[in-house]
Amino acid sequence: MHTFVSEYLLNNKTKVTEKQQKILAVALELFAKEGYNAVPTKAIAEQADVSEALIFRHFKSKQGLLDALYQQCGERVQFVKNSVLEATEPNECLRRAIHWVFTIDEEEYDYWKLQYKLKWEDSFYDPNKMKDVIDKVTWAFEQLGYEQPAFEAQLLEKTLDSVMISMLRDGKQVHIHLREFLLKKYSL
Amino acid sequence: MHTFVSEYLLNNKTKVTEKQQKILAVALELFAKEGYNAVPTKAIAEQADVSEALIFRHFKSKQGLLDALYQQCGERVQFVKNSVLEATEPNECLRRAIHWVFTIDEEEYDYWKLQYKLKWEDSFYDPNKMKDVIDKVTWAFEQLGYEQPAFEAQLLEKTLDSVMISMLRDGKQVHIHLREFLLKKYSL
Amino acid sequence: MHTFVSEYLLNNKTKVTEKQQKILAVALELFAKEGYNAVPTKAIAEQADVSEALIFRHFKSKQGLLDALYQQCGERVQFVKNSVLEATEPNECLRRAIHWVFTIDEEEYDYWKLQYKLKWEDSFYDPNKMKDVIDKVTWAFEQLGYEQPAFEAQLLEKTLDSVMISMLRDGKQVHIHLREFLLKKYSL
Amino acid sequence: MHTFVSEYLLNNKTKVTEKQQKILAVALELFAKEGYNAVPTKAIAEQADVSEALIFRHFKSKQGLLDALYQQCGERVQFVKNSVLEATEPNECLRRAIHWVFTIDEEEYDYWKLQYKLKWEDSFYDPNKMKDVIDKVTWAFEQLGYEQPAFEAQLLEKTLDSVMISMLRDGKQVHIHLREFLLKKYSL
DNA sequence: TATGAATGAGTATTCATTCAT
DNA sequence: GATGAATGAATACTCATTCAT
Numbered sequence: 001m002h003t004f005v006s007e008y009l010l011n012n013k014t015k016v017t018e019k020q021q022k023i024l025a026v027a028l029e030l031f032a033k034e035g036y037n038a039v040p041t042k043a044i045a046e047q048a049d050v051s052e053a054l055i056f057r058h059f060k061s062k063q064g065l066l067d068a069l070y071q072q073c074g075e076r077v078q079f080v081k082n083s084v085l086e087a088t089e090p091n092e093c094l095r096r097a098i099h100w101v102f103t104i105d106e107e108e109y110d111y112w113k114l115q116y117k118l119k120w121e122d123s124f125y126d127p128n129k130m131k132d133v134i135d136k137v138t139w140a141f142e143q144l145g146y147e148q149p150a151f152e153a154q155l156l157e158k159t160l161d162s163v164m165i166s167m168l169r170d171g172k173q174v175h176i177h178l179r180e181f182l183l184k185k186y187s188l
Numbered sequence: 189m190h191t192f193v194s195e196y197l198l199n200n201k202t203k204v205t206e207k208q209q210k211i212l213a214v215a216l217e218l219f220a221k222e223g224y225n226a227v228p229t230k231a232i233a234e235q236a237d238v239s240e241a242l243i244f245r246h247f248k249s250k251q252g253l254l255d256a257l258y259q260q261c262g263e264r265v266q267f268v269k270n271s272v273l274e275a276t277e278p279n280e281c282l283r284r285a286i287h288w289v290f291t292i293d294e295e296e297y298d299y300w301k302l303q304y305k306l307k308w309e310d311s312f313y314d315p316n317k318m319k320d321v322i323d324k325v326t327w328a329f330e331q332l333g334y335e336q337p338a339f340e341a342q343l344l345e346k347t348l349d350s351v352m353i354s355m356l357r358d359g360k361q362v363h364i365h366l367r368e369f370l371l372k373k374y375s376l
Numbered sequence: 377m378h379t380f381v382s383e384y385l386l387n388n389k390t391k392v393t394e395k396q397q398k399i400l401a402v403a404l405e406l407f408a409k410e411g412y413n414a415v416p417t418k419a420i421a422e423q424a425d426v427s428e429a430l431i432f433r434h435f436k437s438k439q440g441l442l443d444a445l446y447q448q449c450g451e452r453v454q455f456v457k458n459s460v461l462e463a464t465e466p467n468e469c470l471r472r473a474i475h476w477v478f479t480i481d482e483e484e485y486d487y488w489k490l491q492y493k494l495k496w497e498d499s500f501y502d503p504n505k506m507k508d509v510i511d512k513v514t515w516a517f518e519q520l521g522y523e524q525p526a527f528e529a530q531l532l533e534k535t536l537d538s539v540m541i542s543m544l545r546d547g548k549q550v551h552i553h554l555r556e557f558l559l560k561k562y563s564l
Numbered sequence: 565m566h567t568f569v570s571e572y573l574l575n576n577k578t579k580v581t582e583k584q585q586k587i588l589a590v591a592l593e594l595f596a597k598e599g600y601n602a603v604p605t606k607a608i609a610e611q612a613d614v615s616e617a618l619i620f621r622h623f624k625s626k627q628g629l630l631d632a633l634y635q636q637c638g639e640r641v642q643f644v645k646n647s648v649l650e651a652t653e654p655n656e657c658l659r660r661a662i663h664w665v666f667t668i669d670e671e672e673y674d675y676w677k678l679q680y681k682l683k684w685e686d687s688f689y690d691p692n693k694m695k696d697v698i699d700k701v702t703w704a705f706e707q708l709g710y711e712q713p714a715f716e717a718q719l720l721e722k723t724l725d726s727v728m729i730s731m732l733r734d735g736k737q738v739h740i741h742l743r744e745f746l747l748k749k750y751s752l
Numbered sequence: 753t754a755t756g757a758a759t760g761a762g763t764a765t766t767c768a769t770t771c772a773t
Numbered sequence: 774g775a776t777g778a779a780t781g782a783a784t785a786c787t788c789a790t791t792c793a794t
Contacts, residue, residue, distance in 0.1 A: 017757070035308070037225035041785060051759045056786060058757095117308050119357070120223070120301075127358050151369040158350035159343060166346060169307070170315050181339040205774075228767060239776045244769060246774095393753075411684070413601035416788060427755045432790060434753095489684075495733070496599070496681050503734050527745040531723060534730060538722035545683070546691050557715040581778070605764060615780045620765060622778095 022048040032110035090140035102179045210236040220298035278328035290367045398424040408486035466516035478555045586612040596674035654704035
């Protein structure tokens with residue numbers, strides 16, 4: 001399904017060949033696993049079964065490839081954020097905020113791993129990326145009568161972020177039970 | 189102070205020269221900022237004002253330099269963990285767990301940045317690193333009559349981890365107020 | 377006008393499309409400015425607004441493109457040489473030899489630049505290229521009673537060659553006054 | 565002897581190793597013969613029997629290697645120019661100007677070939693490079709009562725330049741006889 | 753005719769590392 | 774302990790060229 005989203009977005013601009021897709025897929029996997037700097041373009045080419053030159057033809061540079069990938073990451077983030085932002089009821093808002101972390105398909109983990117790794121690079125880090133979501137969650141806590149809704153929202157966001165990281169590192173199973181605990185904690 | 193700790197440990201084995209210290213300091217700074225793979229040994233040598241060869245004389249390889257640094261990181265982690273582990277009273281235990289995140293000197297941030305970045309590398313990641321601390325905090329929650337002490341401990345650890353990451357990325361000031369909120373939340 | 381000459385010659389063999397002309401024009405400009413080796417076919421294609429493949433369709437190889445250009449250069453040289461060779465009167469012969477350097481249209485300079493640059497490549501250099509002209513000029517000097525007509529001819533040819541180079545490099549204006557001086561020197 | 569000059573100048577700044585010299589020598593030869601762009605650094609390394617990396621260690625980049633060579637070319641030019649500039653007597657001045665072209669050692673030809681080839685690159689071309697010499701020669705013609713000394717000087721310089729080019733291309737022998745002719749022409 | 757996709761062989765340059773001194 | 778010289782193995786990227794359409 002997520003493939004559909006990316007393809008759709010890319011198709012608006014240029015035709016996307018099969019090999020181009022393959023390069024993106026392999027690069028995502030390798031960047032997520034080993035890190036951008038640790039992956040030679042040659043390795044990507046080999047694993048994608050294309051010539052190294054093709055990477056540069058399609059993405060201009062190795063950085064260009066990363067950027068393309070990062071853009072796709074952005075689509076996923078937006079998708080998740082929208083779910084929370086579109087909630088009309090405070091409890092539903094919190095529920096959605098908590099849920100998404102646990103519902104992400106393990107097939108999509110590479111996208112999120114890359115995203116989280118890239119957070120440490122200044123050029124990709126945006127401290128206000130989640131501001132709209134935090135604002136929305138603050139509103140939810142406010143509606144529900146919490147004393148310090150802004151802090152509650154901040155804390156929830158950080159907690160979920162950390163849970164997300166753990167799940168990406170240790171696998172979904174290990175932390176899935178935290179969902180019930182969290183929901184109960186916030187009486188959802 | 190932390191410099192003293194490292195020197196002490198290293199002194200057990202070999203005499204630590206000034207240049208060796210300089211290499212470690214520069215490498216820490218660069219690895220923390222740019223990432224291990226993005227920093228050439230040449231850059232370290234230049235900034236430390238030593239010959240490139242000296243790095244290899246002292247640390248065998250670039251990896252050896254990272255290992256030495258990682259060991260120093262470990263000392264810091266142990267220092268922090270001990271503070272929690274040695275608490276004899278449950279409230280004190282939680283208080284210490286929460287406090288440490290906010291009391292780390294900004295001068296030490298590079299050590300922690302490196303640590304957190306390295307968490308994404310399989311060869312450095314140890315899912316059970318904080319097990320003893322989590323166990324202790326579980327005990328504290330248990331003593332205090334929390335219903336699901338293990339989950340509470342897990343959650344607190346993750347929350348604090350995430351706060352730590354935010355502070356490393358955005359600076360101490362931005363998140364310092366969360367401390368009071370957390371302490372109040374846990375009635376400390 | 378010169379365009380007409382080339383077109384005529386090429387037309388004998390194949391139909392010359394507009395794009396083919398564009399490729400030649402752009403290649404000439406770039407080769408003249410940057411040198412054959414410094415110009416990628418991609419740059420030619422882009423500036424000529426055609427696909428890279430088209431260059432190879434029309435000219436077989438990059439070298440083929442250069443050859444085509446060099447042939448056009450040859451036409452220009454022949455045109456100039458003929459003017460001298462066809463002179464029937466010694467003074468007229470010398471006058472024509474001197475004149476041509478100063479009458480070349482600046483629009484044609486790229487052809488001559490390429491020519492002169494290529495002189496340094498062994499595969500294009502022909503030491504006897506101007507032999508017939510030098511012989512004719514030798515004849516002219518002989519007729520006019522010069523003591524060492526062969527040397528005079530050689531010298532004049534070299535002098536004019538050098539003036540040509542200077543004009544190609546510094547522009548026509550800077551050296552145009554040398555014409556009168558030369559004509560006077562040879563009492564023409 | 566010229567080697568001595570270069571070594572002397574370079575020694576003032578840094579120690580010049582044997583391999584560094586070898587690289588310069590081979591690069592000069594290849595650049596002069598094939599042209600800068602046509603010579604891969606790998607070819608230089610192989611022929612100089614050093615690792616490719618060493619070229620970059622010593623000269624930063626391929627361009628840096630060319631620059632170093634061009635500087636050495638400059639030394640030679642200065643040497644020649646000085647001979648003319650230091651003449652105190654007009655006839656001697658002209659004699660020296662004419663002589664130098666014919667006295668250059670064929671071993672040095674590569675330096676001059678490179679120089680002349682580089683004249684076609686905008687970044688190396690300086691239209692006023694010979695201004696001081698032309699001024700001096702103008703003075704000489706003036707002293708000798710020539711009517712248009714500035715033009716005479718310009719023309720002589722261009723003629724000699726062209727003779728130089730011919731000698732570089734066809735060999736010394738072919739044009740050596742022009743010396744006597746020129747000397748006689750100017751009654752020297 | 754004309755092009756976009758694709759590639760093998762380069763191409764300058766970098767990098768971690770070794771060695772003689 | 775410390776360094777400058779030197780290098781083999783990458784490394785990102787380019788280039789001329791081919792091919793299917």
